[in-house]
Amino acid sequence: MDGILCMNKPEGFTSFDVVAKLRGITRTKRIGHAGTLDPMATGVLPVFLGRATKAISLLPDHTKRYTAGFQLGLTSDTLDSTGTILSRSHSTLTQQELLAALEQYRGTISQIPPMYSALKVEGKRLYELARQGKTVERKPRKVEIFQLELLSFDTKLQTGVLDVGCSSGTYIRTLCDDIGRDLGVGAVMTSLQRTEAAGFSLADSRTFDEVQQLKDDGRLEEALLPVERVFESYPRLCFGEAQARMFCNGVKLDLDRVSGVESGLHAVYNQTGQFLGLAQPDHDTGVLRIQKLFV
DSSP: OOEEEEEEEOTOHHHHHHHHHHHHHTTTEEEEEOOOTTTTTTTEEEEGGGGGGGGGGOOOOOEEEEEEEETTEEEETTBBBTEEEEEEEEOOOOOHHHHHHGGGSEEEEOOOSSSSSSSTTTTTHHHHHHHHHHOOOOOEEEEEEEEEEEEEETTTTTTEEEEEEEOOOOOOHHHHHHHHHHHTOEEEEEEEEEEETEEEEEEBBOOOOHHHHHHTTTTTTHHHOOOOGGTTTSEEEOHHHHHHHHHTTOOEGGGGGGGEEEESSSEEEEOOOOOOEEEEEEEETTEEEEEEEEE
16 A cells, blocks of 8 residues: 555644554554654644555655644643643733734744654653753744744733744744743643645544444545645656666666656656656756655
8 A cells, every 4th residue: 555644633643653553554564654643633634554664764854833732820840731831920911912923933043953853862852851850951943933823812812823834953842832932921831733745734634433433334545635646746757668667777867868857856747647756857967856756
């Protein structure tokens, strides 16, 4: 079984849990996912099966989008509502004050990764050190926030929802915490749903119940998305029978004999529309180099 199964991850599952459960449902051993989600998070988790796993390290779209709930007036050790509450304050902020605070978080910003994260320091996961009561220095990282909108805000409860579009490596928990600290009252993330990842959206995503039902009905293949969908942004090359055969056999084709070549990576298809793989022109040597075969 080859293709992409875009899942709507339920709360309480780790990304590894999702892969393990799908391995059992699909009876497929070769499975991987793109973009880890914390257990409390829900939403889009692209899962790659069979030959499609080759695409995980080559994904061109690393942007993500989230809907995040937050509570002002609190801070916690995990920066979200699942952790130990460290402080409480009486918050009476207005929506206008909150909107003004969001301005500085659009564009390229600097973030310090939270201690409760999967990043490694000297071979150990940060969350493992945090559970031991240890805190280590983390270097700030540059991330891109290209969309940050306040979807709702309850001035009485001091709770709200953000719509965040961002680069890979952005911690939404840290974003909420930073905003709260700048406002002088603190904030924790109370919910997180990923609405877009790797070019997929919630509309593309399936629940476990839906996948299991399709499996029971013998229609599981219907849930699979073609791996070439993640490469739709690349220029397309279409080869005739002879060139396609040579390409699949690992032959570096002469650029003078390949039409439509642009710069950078290309998605390669045969004349029947079958996706063959990725290739990149090497103008120094005059050949089309194979980046990855998917057949």
